[in-house]
Amino acid sequence: MRRIKFSILLLVCVCVVAGSATGCSTGARILSFLKNEDSAEVTMTEASRGIYQMNLAETKLSKTSYEFTASDPNDLIGQCIEGLAQQPSDKAYKSVIAGDVKVVDYTYDGVNHVAVIYFDPSYKKMTASREILTRAAIVKTLTQFSDEIQYVSFVIGEESLTASDGSLLLMRGRDFVDNISGNMEYVREDYVTMYFVSEDGTKLQAEDVIVKYLSKINLETAVVNSLISGPITKGLRPSLSADITVNKVSVKEGICYVDLDDKFFERINGQSFSLNVYSIVNTLTHIPGITRVQFLIDGEIFEGSVENMRIDGLFERDMSMVYVPEKNNGDAKDPALNNDIEKELIKNKNSSKASEEVTTETVKKETETGE
Template sequence: MKKMISISLILAMLVSMILGGCAGNKKSGGIQLFYLNMDVTKIVPVDYELKASDTEGQIEELLDKLASDPEENDIRRVIPKDVSVQGYDYNGYLLTVDFSEEYHDMSPTEEVLSRAAIVRTLLQIKGISYVAFTVNSEYLQDAEGKVVGGMNNESFVENPGEQINTSLTTTLTLYFASSDGTQLEKENRVVHYSSNISMEKLVMEQLLEGPKTKGLQSAIPSETKLITISVVDGICYVNLDDAFKNQNAEISEAVVLYSIVDSLTELQTVNKVQISINGDTKGKCRYTYDLSNMYTADQSIVVQDTQEETSQPEAGTEETQITTGGK
């Protein structure tokens, strides 16, 4: 049985160690390789000059270095000897690295630090904005079974001015499909969440969980996984996996699209939304809506006369804990 890695408590203890081990400047024209110290308590940067000039060559070169013993005696390799890199996929901004099943044999502490070291090293390659992990072609999951998704440097940094495990409460406005799948209906949901998760990711996670209001249904296929999500200049980029294509034909395409768009644009930081599938914006949401377009909110298919309900957390329900390193 696979180990599901929870970092709720681990990151709280290790974030300062990670940051402390990342001091130092890169050589001019070079990068830094990140290794583990012998006690597996922090990551250690080592100056390095890339030999390959093309992106794929650099990816392979760095993965090979991280899977090899370093020359220095006081640090250790990042990828354990019994863990193999089975391949990788690079789509222009997202690099997905596939590891063998033995990846799950690492202790939680070693896994978090190794993941941070690998991600920090690979993000130095020009053009790579996010790094995701798969194990035997399945996306790495946390203790709650949620996909960890694409990671960047912020995935391993504590939010300024906040404790990493601070629990907050907010009310989200989410849009789900009506019972006949032709319209959207609004659901206001009170959510407890951790301070290191971005609001746009919180919205998508709640959408993927489905509605709590009787008579509504999720417009997004239930098996869909969120790979990455980010906001740049008011545009929210949502990257979903292939399962998004397995849409219920009884739910209209517009309802599927605007369930995501209208929910995300309720956030003050989001004005437009672009959806991609495995990082690809070619093709359509189903038949009509081009993925290459950026969509603004559209309330025309939202039921306006339905009494709004606020979904409260059940009594005794534990507050959401940190289970991913990503934002």
């Protein structure tokens, strides 16, 4: 473990985040396509490299530009923590590493690109709202260096921070929004295996993520929108156009109905249309309870074809299209914790239950009646 040595650094300039923003495609996977109460898409602009700070009311974060000089991941983690502990020049904000939040150590797992941050047990004294913003600020600050730091894990006292099911919580910047209102019970989280396009553009490749989303939105909708927002892992390519509009995603009797606009037909970098289709199909059929996928275009079954491929039928998972890279083994700095990290990164929701056969005519009838 590396012991932290705080030094006094001076912020060179300040860039305030646009006022009413709550999420953006590069920062939040709660959703990565987040909607406000009026169902309008919310966007945000922010500094390219910086430190996240909390407003005095403890309801939102702001990102201010910060000068990072380190290139080594361990040194980057140290600089991030030092910056997060500094008092902001904007008096309307405060640092997130202060008071009950005391960072005592950190380690870096270079094999899995995970920063592990160790906190004093006093961390548990925070209110729920302040804790979620503190966690978001730290994780978003660290994971902006996504080539080196893709996940963050917290250890509080002697206990690792875990998800609701007791599994090790590996966090990314995309897992958080930048402001909160109301009860935090309205936020859900699930482990999901998503499929994006491999580096050579010919296959699909898995990316294991934690998706956090508002309770008024179902997991399937969150997952499809996250696919549209694209991958975070270095070397993976997006499978879908970022301009796709998701009309509705629902599940009935094991079949997931995915209603998109015609931007779904657009291919990224000339890739095969089958990658568009099976990035969605393979991702959704890894969710327990979903065995097949039915595509709709603006509420109707599309009876034409794209690249001689029809999408009016039901699709099942096709793993023959998936590329599995060789595992990169390396030495673990903390073997016990690293084993937990490995388990969560390869966690694959592969269970599903059988569903009754639904014909195309039945699907047409349901779409016509609005069921």
